[in-house]
Amino acid sequence: MNEAKKDNTEEKILNAAQTVFTQKGMDGTRMQEIADEAGINKALLHYYFRSKQKLFEAIFSKVFSQIFPDIKSLIYSEKPIDEKLGVFIEKYIDLLMRNPFLPTFILKEVNRDPEFLASVIKKQGINPADILQLLEKEMEKGQIRKMDPRDLMINILSLSIFPFASRPLMQIMFFSNDKKAYKEFLVQRKETVKSFVLNSILLK
Amino acid sequence: MNEAKKDNTEEKILNAAQTVFTQKGMDGTRMQEIADEAGINKALLHYYFRSKQKLFEAIFSKVFSQIFPDIKSLIYSEKPIDEKLGVFIEKYIDLLMRNPFLPTFILKEVNRDPEFLASVIKKQGINPADILQLLEKEMEKGQIRKMDPRDLMINILSLSIFPFASRPLMQIMFFSNDKKAYKEFLVQRKETVKSFVLNSILLK
DNA sequence: AAAAAGTTTAACCATCTGGTTAAATTTAAC
DNA sequence: GTTAAATTTAACCAGATGGTTAAACTTTTT
Structure with a gap:
């Protein structure tokens, strides 16, 4: 399906996750807050990234390389x-x-x-x-x-x-x-x- | 009642709380873990310090002065x-x-x-x-x-x-x-x- | 010995949270 | 227009967690 849209949502999630994770850390971050920040719902968030841990690892790696x-x-x-x-x-x-x-x-x-x-x-x-x-x-x-x-x-x-x-x-x-x-x-x-x-x- | 014993338990709690809080932070710390570390139960922990927040504030102030x-x-x-x-x-x-x-x-x-x-x-x-x-x-x-x-x-x-x-x-x-x-x-x-x-x- | 405080046990509660599910709706692809 | 994917909605579940409660037991004080 629409690759552009898919990319866009994934990107929105990654950006939102980075914003929240980097400010509140793994322990202090709520999945709901990431969904809100990305302007989507929690179900879709889990639809893209299976778990909080997976999402966190993606963000940490990205940020660490920076x-x-x-x-x-x-x-x-x-x-x-x-x-x-x-x-x-x-x-x-x-x-x-x-x-x-x-x-x-x-x-x-x-x-x-x-x-x-x-x-x-x-x-x-x-x-x-x-x-x-x-x-x-x-x-x-x-x-x-x-x-x-x-x-x-x-x-x-x-x-x-x-x-x-x-x-x-x-x-x-x-x-x-x-x-x-x-x-x-x-x-x-x-x-x-x-x-x-x-x-x-x-x-x- | 027994001041010595009271002091002792309070001290045990404070020491345990400092150990756990300083290693895991506010978000990462569980009251049960502090109780375990102090060798007491959760009920007694709340008997001495009404809430996690109160206990944390006591520890932070103590540590910060150090x-x-x-x-x-x-x-x-x-x-x-x-x-x-x-x-x-x-x-x-x-x-x-x-x-x-x-x-x-x-x-x-x-x-x-x-x-x-x-x-x-x-x-x-x-x-x-x-x-x-x-x-x-x-x-x-x-x-x-x-x-x-x-x-x-x-x-x-x-x-x-x-x-x-x-x-x-x-x-x-x-x-x-x-x-x-x-x-x-x-x-x-x-x-x-x-x-x-x-x-x-x-x-x- | 009686009273009071310290401590334990264990059950319980409300809330939060990560995660799931299923059905409905929208959007894009063909 | 049909199909498939993307997204929403909303309810739900299980486990963790902070905190409470009441009753029983222990220790210390008096």
Whole structure:
């Protein structure tokens, strides 16, 4: 039957499911709420996705793949290391600005069901070895300070992601709950994180 | 009646509730599981704490107060700023080593119910202005690089907390899911985070 | 020993929730 | 226009869950 319409409904469901799941997590999400958000009824929802678990797995995989931006084009470019890292940080924070619920969602679900996480990582063939190798090479060349490259990688991720994951807390604690001010703060972090990191690791 | 026994049971309940709530969150926790963990029955659980909500609020407040270590003694000490920050980072990571579920729990619940968070912060009279002021003074003195003190504060928290909150993910991605290796990594971060931060901000 | 509080047992209730079903209706394909 | 798929409607089911209740038993207080 109508492929276009089918696709459309399926897409509507996936979008709705992502909206609700990423904001409320697996435990906090109700199938009825996804149906409402998609503008359809519960029966049709189960007609497309047999169970909540199946739907959740589809969403998690989709979202998880999003949090790994196209690193490869960066790694194999000819730019100097400081520029590479700078672009990475900018792109990553940009990604989170567009998807502010991703960090909390991933952290929540990753802790709830680590086994499923492992299967997703395996299935998606994610491999961070390349970037660690790149960092190590730059350390040997004397471009950046010698350290465990995993520390450096995790530091960059921490500085980029945590302010999003802890948004309500930081907003109250340091910005008098001023939503706009905190958003502006996050935008500027594209620059402040960059210089914080580079000041720490760049030699000469 | 027996105050000691009463206290003991109440304490058993609170401990059990903290164990379950911090690992599974409000949504994922079942009252029956708390009763089991405490070694009592559900009726007695409700006899002590009228509702799940009440019990949760008690636990959240208790846990939340724990994530703010005694900063005051540090701020008003005579140590130089690099030492102050170093001790803070060490103590904070130590705290998280002893309570590895705190970060995820706080992040999860803070995002689920920000209004309640605000009320807890107000009730506990938490005020980060002191530490921001201290940082600003050191910048003026030329001890550390000039920057938004909120950035510096949030950077330190990010570097300390995020590796705990993202534990299952980082463990798989960068440590082949080797639990022991990741734990050792976290222990060493007391030093690596310290030097990462100080290398970035310390002048001369 | 009597009274009071602590605790258990077990049944019970109302509600929510994921999921199913069947029949009716609409929409698109042929 | 017939057929098949897409969608709605509405009722239903089973299990889980937060919470209650009442009666019995135990422990501590007095």
